[in-house]
Amino acid sequence: MRVAAAAANFTRDVAFDLERIGVIVAHAREQGVRVLVLPDGALGGYVHDLRSPDPADPDDGAVLPPELDPDGPEVRAVAALAREMVVCVGFCEAGPEPGVRWNSAVCLTGDGVLGRHRKVHQPAGVAGLFAAGDGFTAFDTPAGRMGMLIDHDKTFPESARSLALDGAQLLACLSAWPTSLTNRAPRMAQDRQARLFDLYDQSRAAENQVLLISANQSGRNGSLHFLGRAKVVGPGGDILARTWSKGGLAVTDVEPDEMIASARAVLHHLKERRPDLYRG
Structure with missing residues (x-):
């Protein structure tokens, strides 16, 4: 089975974003991809500023992406x-009343x-913009059982672990993850957030012995450099395929059942857990 993670830049122009998604999907289809993970904010972009924007302030309102219906025409x-x-x-998912919105993702086919x-975990800068999700649930797809994480969710081991315990073999991580705002590095390879982004991806996969497909935005939006x-x-x-800072597709062939069975043949992390000894 061929899977792919996309790195690309998306904007407030949803029509433009749909055209870009169409191009990415077409390229993935040409390569025989069965599972494609797009970034967070692929429809409508992400926020433009993480330094405490206020959506009620007319000068700050532009930092917010358009609020969409998860069952609407765009999806x-x-x-x-x-x-x-x-x-x-x-x-960005529209809530039931003004001022309520979620940072959301859907997994779909035709x-x-x-x-x-x-998204459950809201980092500083967006905690006042988005309501928090209420859990992590795996789901069945034609490509196997999957689960999704958004951005900051993957910082927390419990997020991916919850999905793995729910039977997920594939974890889709959708991000709009920028370079460090407080400690700029001269080169992206030296950036603290770049190091953490890769570290979390590899740790979440290894500790749960699952396959992880991590997409992220690239380029610049507002004050953020993704x-x-x-x-x-x-x-x-182990990283099986990757892109770097520019847009592109990380494509590789995987056999989830075989690869996960091999990884768990001797050390089976989920079975070796001692939840009776864990606080909380």
């Missing part, structure tokens, strides 16, 4: 593009939505 358009492929895409996730660095990580924590 249906991505499903139509996906057809036989399994595609994960992130966006037949419709297979799974949904709302890392790119999309990748596919194997159940031993």
Whole structure:
């Protein structure tokens, strides 16, 4: 089975974003990709500023992405593009009343939505902008059982562990992860957030012995410079395919059942847990 993680830049112009998604999906299809993970904010972009923007302030309102209906025409358009492929895409979800919104993702095929996730962990700078999701749930797809994480979720081991315990063999991580705001490095390879982004991807895969497909935005939006660095990580924590800072697709062939069984043949981390001794 061929899987891919995308690094690309997306904007406030949803029509433009759909065109870009169409191009990425077409390139992935030409390469025989079955599972494609797009970045967070692939429909409508991400926030433009993480330094305490206020959506009620007219001068700050532009930092927010458009609020979309998860069952609306934009998501249906991505499903139509996906057809036989399994595609994960992130966006800002409109809440039931003004001022309520979620940082969300859906996993879909041409037949419709297979799974949904709302980001649970809200980092400084966006905690006042998005409501928090209420959990982590794996779901079945034509490519196997999957789970999704958004951005800051993967910082917390419990997030990926919850999905692995729910049977997920593939973890899709959708990010709009920027370079460090407080400790700029002269080169992206030396950036603290670049190091952490890769570290979390590899750790979450290795500690749960699952396959992880990590997409991320690239380029600049507002004051943010996104890392790119999309990748596919194997159940031993090894990077199987990757991009760097520019846009592109990280594509590789995987056999989830075989690879995960091999990784767990001697050391089976989920079975070796001692939850009776863990606090909380």
